[in-house]
Amino acid sequence: MTATRIEHDAFGPVEIPAGRYWGAQTQRALGVFDVGTERFPVCLLHAFGLQKIAAARANARCAALDAALAESIATAAGELSRGLFDDHFPLTIWQTGSGTQTNMNANEVIANRANELLGQPLGTKSPVHPNDHVNASQSSNDSFPTVMHIATAMELTQRLVPSLTVLKDALEDRARAFADAAKVARTHLMDAVPMTMGQAFEAFAWQANSGIARLKDALPRLLLLAQGGTAAGTGLNAPENFDVFFCEEIGKLTGLPFEPHPCKFEGMSGHDALVELSGALNVIATSLIKMANDIRWMGSGPRCGFGELVVPNDGLTSSIMPGKRNPTIAEVVAQAAMQVAGNHVTVTMAGASGNFELNVAKPVLIHGVLQSIRILADSARVFAGRLVAGLEVDRERLEANLGNALLSVTALNPVLGYDKVARITRTAVERRIAPREAAVELGYLSAEAYDRLVDPLRMARGKS
Missing domain, CATH: 1.20.200.10 (Fumarase/aspartase (Central domain))
Known part of the structure; x- marks a missing residue:
C-alpha cells in the first residue's frame, strides 16, 4: 500500500502520495482532468522554475517578500529549473485554459521543497506558502x-x-x-x-x-x-x-x-x-x-x-x-x-x-x-x-540525362528561331533520338556547331 500524507486547502483535506512534492490543488486536478496523456515538455517546467526565481527576487526588491524567504523560494525554484522535479508534474495539458493547475503545481512543489530545506515536513505550508509567497504578486493569468x-x-x-x-x-x-x-x-x-x-x-x-x-x-x-x-x-x-x-x-x-x-x-x-x-x-x-x-x-x-x-x-x-x-x-x-x-x-x-x-x-x-x-x-x-x-x-547519370535532354535546344532559339527548334524537339521525340542527332539530320547545324551552342554549364549560368 502506497504511503500518503494529508494536506488541506480551501475545500478540506486531500490525500497525497507521501513522496510527492505537489500539493492539494494538483491532487484534486488529477481527479478532475482525466483526459489524455500529453504532458508539457520539460523546457516549460524548467521555465516555471526560472519564472518563480525571478518573481521571488523581484518581490524582495519591492519589499513585498522577506529577503530570506525569497531566497529559500529561489533555491527550491532553481532545483525545479535544473530538472530535479520533472517527475512531480503529473498533469496533462488538458486542464483549465489559463494553465492555472500547472502554475499551482509549480507553486506547491516549490513551497514544499523550500519548507523541506528549512527543516519542515512536506505539506506544512509554513513558513513558505504556495499562494501567499511563491505566487506573491502574481496570477496564473x-x-x-x-x-x-x-x-x-x-x-x-x-x-x-x-x-x-x-x-x-x-x-x-x-x-x-x-x-x-x-x-x-x-x-x-x-x-x-x-x-x-x-x-x-x-x-x-x-x-x-x-x-x-x-x-x-x-x-x-x-x-x-x-x-x-x-x-x-x-x-x-x-x-x-x-x-x-x-x-x-x-x-x-x-x-x-x-x-x-x-x-x-x-x-x-x-x-x-x-x-x-x-x-x-x-x-x-x-x-x-x-x-x-x-x-x-x-x-x-x-x-x-x-x-x-x-x-x-x-x-x-x-x-x-x-x-x-x-x-x-x-x-x-x-x-x-x-x-x-x-x-x-x-x-x-x-x-x-x-x-x-x-x-x-x-x-x-x-x-x-x-x-x-x-x-x-x-x-x-x-x-x-x-x-x-x-x-x-x-x-555519369547527370551527363547521360543531359545528352538526352530535349529542352537543351532552347539555347538555339536565338540562332534558329522557335519553329525550327520545335521541329528538332518533335523529331527527337518521334525518332527516339537525341536532339543533337535530330538537329544534324534536319540539316540545321553541324555536330560541332551544336556542341558549341548547346553548352549545359553556360546555359545553367544564363548564357546562350
Missing part, C-alpha cells in the same frame, strides 16, 4: 503566458536557430561541391533547361536562411512579458516596479533582453506573438518538406529512378528486400514537418480563443508551439548531419 514566452524564446535561441544554422551551412557546402554538376531542371515534373545541382542546393540554403530570419523577426514580440498584469491586466496586488524588476531578474537568469509588456491586457488576452511565431515555424516546415521530397526524388532508384543523387547509407534496409536503401531521414523530416503544419492550425485556433481579458487555450497553444520547435530543431540537425552532409551526385 500573467505567470503562465510569461512562462510561455520564456520557454519559447529560450528554445528558439538555444535550440532551433542553431540547428537551422547547421542545416543552412550543410546545404551551402553541398551547393559549392555541386556547383559544376550540370543537370536537367524540371518544371511541371517534366524536363526543362539545364541547371546545376549546386543551384538546386542554393535554393534550399536560401530557404533555410530565410527561415532563420523569420524566427529572428518574431523574437522581439516574444521578449515582451505579461508578468505584472496579475488577474486581468490591471496589475492589482502587484507592487510598483514589480514587472520591471522581474524582467531584470529573468534577464540575468536567461541572458535574454526581456521587457515588461507595455499593454499587459494584450499579453494575457491574446497570444498573437506566439501565433506569429507558429506561422514562421509553418513556413520552415513547408521548406523542409520541399527539400526532403526533392532529395528523395533526385535520389530515387538508384537504377530505375532519377538516380542523380547518391543518398548516404543509414544502415537500415527493407524487411523483405535485402540491401534496399531508403531515404529514411528525408521521410522522417517530412513527417515531422507535417506535424508542425497541423500544430499551426491548433495554435491558430487557440490564439483566437481570447475571451475578453483572458485567452483560455494557453496549454494546448504552448504545447503545439514547443513541440513544433523541438521537432523542427531535431529534424534540421539530423537532416544536416545524416543526409545532406553525405549526399553525392552521380555525374
Whole structure:
C-alpha cells in the first residue's frame, strides 16, 4: 500500500502520495482532468522554475517578500529549473485554459521543497506558502503566458536557430561541391533547361536562411512579458516596479533582453506573438518538406529512378528486400514537418480563443508551439548531419540525362528561331533520338556547331 500524507486547502483535506512534492490543488486536478496523456515538455517546467526565481527576487526588491524567504523560494525554484522535479508534474495539458493547475503545481512543489530545506515536513505550508509567497504578486493569468514566452524564446535561441544554422551551412557546402554538376531542371515534373545541382542546393540554403530570419523577426514580440498584469491586466496586488524588476531578474537568469509588456491586457488576452511565431515555424516546415521530397526524388532508384543523387547509407534496409536503401531521414523530416503544419492550425485556433481579458487555450497553444520547435530543431540537425552532409551526385547519370535532354535546344532559339527548334524537339521525340542527332539530320547545324551552342554549364549560368 502506497504511503500518503494529508494536506488541506480551501475545500478540506486531500490525500497525497507521501513522496510527492505537489500539493492539494494538483491532487484534486488529477481527479478532475482525466483526459489524455500529453504532458508539457520539460523546457516549460524548467521555465516555471526560472519564472518563480525571478518573481521571488523581484518581490524582495519591492519589499513585498522577506529577503530570506525569497531566497529559500529561489533555491527550491532553481532545483525545479535544473530538472530535479520533472517527475512531480503529473498533469496533462488538458486542464483549465489559463494553465492555472500547472502554475499551482509549480507553486506547491516549490513551497514544499523550500519548507523541506528549512527543516519542515512536506505539506506544512509554513513558513513558505504556495499562494501567499511563491505566487506573491502574481496570477496564473500573467505567470503562465510569461512562462510561455520564456520557454519559447529560450528554445528558439538555444535550440532551433542553431540547428537551422547547421542545416543552412550543410546545404551551402553541398551547393559549392555541386556547383559544376550540370543537370536537367524540371518544371511541371517534366524536363526543362539545364541547371546545376549546386543551384538546386542554393535554393534550399536560401530557404533555410530565410527561415532563420523569420524566427529572428518574431523574437522581439516574444521578449515582451505579461508578468505584472496579475488577474486581468490591471496589475492589482502587484507592487510598483514589480514587472520591471522581474524582467531584470529573468534577464540575468536567461541572458535574454526581456521587457515588461507595455499593454499587459494584450499579453494575457491574446497570444498573437506566439501565433506569429507558429506561422514562421509553418513556413520552415513547408521548406523542409520541399527539400526532403526533392532529395528523395533526385535520389530515387538508384537504377530505375532519377538516380542523380547518391543518398548516404543509414544502415537500415527493407524487411523483405535485402540491401534496399531508403531515404529514411528525408521521410522522417517530412513527417515531422507535417506535424508542425497541423500544430499551426491548433495554435491558430487557440490564439483566437481570447475571451475578453483572458485567452483560455494557453496549454494546448504552448504545447503545439514547443513541440513544433523541438521537432523542427531535431529534424534540421539530423537532416544536416545524416543526409545532406553525405549526399553525392552521380555525374555519369547527370551527363547521360543531359545528352538526352530535349529542352537543351532552347539555347538555339536565338540562332534558329522557335519553329525550327520545335521541329528538332518533335523529331527527337518521334525518332527516339537525341536532339543533337535530330538537329544534324534536319540539316540545321553541324555536330560541332551544336556542341558549341548547346553548352549545359553556360546555359545553367544564363548564357546562350
